[in-house]
Amino acid sequence: MSNKWYLKDGGNLDGIVLSTRIRLARNLAGTPFPNRITPEGQREINHKVRDALINGNSAVSSDFTYFELDKLSAARRGAMLERHIISPELAAAQGVKALLLSSDESVSIMLGEEDHIRIQVLSQGEDLQDAFSLAQKLDILLDSELHFAFDERLGYLTECPTNLGTGLRASLMLHLPAIERLGAVERLAASVAKIGLTIRGTFGEGSGITGSLYQLSNQVTLGISEESAIENLKAIAGQIIAQEQSLREKADRLELEDTVFRSLGILRNARLLNSEEMTEALSNLRMGVSQKILRVPVSLINKLLYEGGSASLRTENETLENPRERDKRRAELARTLFAQV
Amino acid sequence: MSNKWYLKDGGNLDGIVLSTRIRLARNLAGTPFPNRITPEGQREINHKVRDALINGNSAVSSDFTYFELDKLSAARRGAMLERHIISPELAAAQGVKALLLSSDESVSIMLGEEDHIRIQVLSQGEDLQDAFSLAQKLDILLDSELHFAFDERLGYLTECPTNLGTGLRASLMLHLPAIERLGAVERLAASVAKIGLTIRGTFGEGSGITGSLYQLSNQVTLGISEESAIENLKAIAGQIIAQEQSLREKADRLELEDTVFRSLGILRNARLLNSEEMTEALSNLRMGVSQKILRVPVSLINKLLYEGGSASLRTENETLENPRERDKRRAELARTLFAQV
Numbered sequence: 001m002s003n004k005w006y007l008k009d010g011g012n013l014d015g016i017v018l019s020t021r022i023r024l025a026r027n028l029a030g031t032p033f034p035n036r037i038t039p040e041g042q043r044e045i046n047h048k049v050r051d052a053l054i055n056g057n058s059a060v061s062s063d064f065t066y067f068e069l070d071k072l073s074a075a076r077r078g079a080m081l082e083r084h085i086i087s088p089e090l091a092a093a094q095g096v097k098a099l100l101l102s103s104d105e106s107v108s109i110m111l112g113e114e115d116h117i118r119i120q121v122l123s124q125g126e127d128l129q130d131a132f133s134l135a136q137k138l139d140i141l142l143d144s145e146l147h148f149a150f151d152e153r154l155g156y157l158t159e160c161p162t163n164l165g166t167g168l169r170a171s172l173m174l175h176l177p178a179i180e181r182l183g184a185v186e187r188l189a190a191s192v193a194k195i196g197l198t199i200r201g202t203f204g205e206g207s208g209i210t211g212s213l214y215q216l217s218n219q220v221t222l223g224i225s226e227e228s229a230i231e232n233l234k235a236i237a238g239q240i241i242a243q244e245q246s247l248r249e250k251a252d253r254l255e256l257e258d259t260v261f262r263s264l265g266i267l268r269n270a271r272l273l274n275s276e277e278m279t280e281a282l283s284n285l286r287m288g289v290s291q292k293i294l295r296v297p298v299s300l301i302n303k304l305l306y307e308g309g310s311a312s313l314r315t316e317n318e319t320l321e322n323p324r325e326r327d328k329r330r331a332e333l334a335r336t337l338f339a340q341v
Numbered sequence: 342m343s344n345k346w347y348l349k350d351g352g353n354l355d356g357i358v359l360s361t362r363i364r365l366a367r368n369l370a371g372t373p374f375p376n377r378i379t380p381e382g383q384r385e386i387n388h389k390v391r392d393a394l395i396n397g398n399s400a401v402s403s404d405f406t407y408f409e410l411d412k413l414s415a416a417r418r419g420a421m422l423e424r425h426i427i428s429p430e431l432a433a434a435q436g437v438k439a440l441l442l443s444s445d446e447s448v449s450i451m452l453g454e455e456d457h458i459r460i461q462v463l464s465q466g467e468d469l470q471d472a473f474s475l476a477q478k479l480d481i482l483l484d485s486e487l488h489f490a491f492d493e494r495l496g497y498l499t500e501c502p503t504n505l506g507t508g509l510r511a512s513l514m515l516h517l518p519a520i521e522r523l524g525a526v527e528r529l530a531a532s533v534a535k536i537g538l539t540i541r542g543t544f545g546e547g548s549g550i551t552g553s554l555y556q557l558s559n560q561v562t563l564g565i566s567e568e569s570a571i572e573n574l575k576a577i578a579g580q581i582i583a584q585e586q587s588l589r590e591k592a593d594r595l596e597l598e599d600t601v602f603r604s605l606g607i608l609r610n611a612r613l614l615n616s617e618e619m620t621e622a623l624s625n626l627r628m629g630v631s632q633k634i635l636r637v638p639v640s641l642i643n644k645l646l647y648e649g650g651s652a653s654l655r656t657e658n659e660t661l662e663n664p665r666e667r668d669k670r671r672a673e674l675a676r677t678l679f680a681q682v
Contacts, residue, residue, distance in 0.1 A: 254612055254613060254669060255612075255613065257612040258611055258612035258613045261611065261612055262606075262607060262610050262611055265603075265606030265607055265609060265610030265611070266603060266606055268606060269602040269603050269605055269606030270599055270603055270606070271596075271598045271599035271602055272596065272599045328595060331599070
């Protein structure tokens with residue numbers, strides 16, 4: 001098994017930006033859109049895309065696997081959703097849905113989603129340019145074989161008008177405990193909305209926001225180039241990061257250390273650990289690394305974050321359908337991973 | 342500095358009974374009782390007792406130190422109160438109050454308390470017989486020199502009628518997390534009250550009960566021998582201990598382990614630790630030792646419990662008047678003590 005995208009270390013991967021996500025919405029020209037297409041029609045598209053990619057004469061196409069969602073177990077689909085590989089719509093597996101997934105899980109091409117094709121690239125840290133370049137490469141490769149629905153005036157045609165134009169959704173996952181603690185997230189959300197961005201909590205299993213993780217995304221896709229959309233996002237993210245950093249530096253250092261080391265204590269000692277507490281502890285650890293309070297490889301934090309989720313654990317074995325058994329297993333995993341930290 | 346009484350290890354010191362306390366109330370014959378005595382009169386008694394003990398030709402009298410309470414700092418008095426060496430009345434240091442304290446802090450003879458003389462013996466675990474024997478030895482020694490107020494029919498005469506007779510208060514400090522968790526303490530208190538005992542929460546800084554620690558004491562002093570009072574107390578304590586033990590064994594082992602190890606994690610990782618949380622964590626650790634979940638010398642648990650209290654820390658240096666500095670110092674102490682556990 002090749003290394004997953006979230007298991008890299010080094011560079012500035014330990015900062016406030018956890019990860020980058022690029023998503024392109026595409027549809028085939030001259031074909032009914034997914035909500036009007038027959039199952040046979042969508043299946044034909046899925047096969048066409050699979051063949052175009054896997055048989056495509058490109059380096060990027062070499063290590064993709066093709067999955068039909070209705071042939072995967074609910075546990076497996078849940079795990080893919082939890083790791084942000086697929087959307088909730090694909091995870092539900094109603095209708096003819098398929099997925100092309102790269103072996104490091106960084107690239108997923110969702111087929112039969114709201115649009116015929118959704119190309120998604122995930123990457124650690126702030127990596128908008130490279131992630132976009134990779135998505136673009138796949139876009140060009142597939143377009144040359146399949147011909148996407150495109151209007152000179154409007155741009156790429158999509159099922160939902162909010163994606164019309166570039167079809168691009170670029171997102172950064174930000175870790176904002178200090179801004180959150182100040183109670184300033186709502187104000188921040190209102191101000192980024194005015195400039196065509198959106199910020200929302202993520203990673204919570206319920207309705208709550210766990211681990212102070214927020215996704216900042218562009219909203220505008222029409223009348224703007226991909227490059228401008230990405231530049232805007234990057235610039236606003238830079239301001240938010242500076243605000244978070246400044247608040248962190250003003251914070252009581254000893255309280256920060258207390259929070260960080262207590263979280264390490266939980267990860268190294270708990271015998272039962274639910275996913276909210278795990279996420280919270282890992283977020284605190286991440287902040288500790290970023291504020292140079294302690295040294296922990298980010299790959300270790302991410303390994304537990306991505307592989308210790310409830311849905312991911314459920315794929316390990318059947319006893320882990322039981323929440324208590326999962327909490328026990330998650331605690332064992334945490335102890336093993338963090339024993340030597 | 343000789344080892345303090347609470348720093349012993351071994352035997353059955355790690356069980357449900359933390360400590361034993363014996364207290365004898367005595368007054369001198371032919372002398373006004375403390376609430377009617379002149380300051381000079383009390384001072385004279387204090388000196389008489391001091392001389393009788395320290396000049397007494399007895400092995401037990403060898404290592405006592407004499408303190409006049411009004412000459413001790415408030416911090417020092419607070420620390421003595423916190424460690425149960427003196428009563429709140431003595432700690433307040435109104436009037437002519439003095440103390441004879443053994444170097445291991447296990448024996449304190451309070452002078453000018455509610456009664457002229459209160460002999461107190463503290464000991465680890467269940468040690469009623471030996472603690473009583475030691476108190477009795479001191480009682481006989483002092484009585485032979487000073488002549489205590491005694492009535493053939495009533496027994497020892499005391500300021501408060503509730504102490505009349507034996508003047509004995511025998512107590513056991515019990516750790517009852519399982520009974521407490523069941524919400525059964527109130528019922529227990531009602532049932533022991535019917536047979537002349539009392540049980541009440543202790544060790545809390547506020548009104549709350551911290552660390553599930555409860556003191557079980559005899560109430561009846563009239564018309565009962567010391568031996569019977571102690572036997573009763575021991576028998577009832579035995580029943581309570583059996584109930585606590587049975588509940589602990591019925592408890593979810595994994596949850597118990599989770600609680601115990603998380604507490605260890607807090608002690609080893611916190612950078613700010615208040616006394617309630619410390620007491621709670623130490624109690625959990627104690628339960629872990631008693632239930633064979635982990636091995637920690639009881640002396641280590643007691644060292645932090647007795648020396649990490651707010652008042653004790655305050656005697657270390659002036660900066661520890663500040664609660665935050667105390668929480669910081671307490672956390673350092675905990676990390677140092679439990680680093681190798």
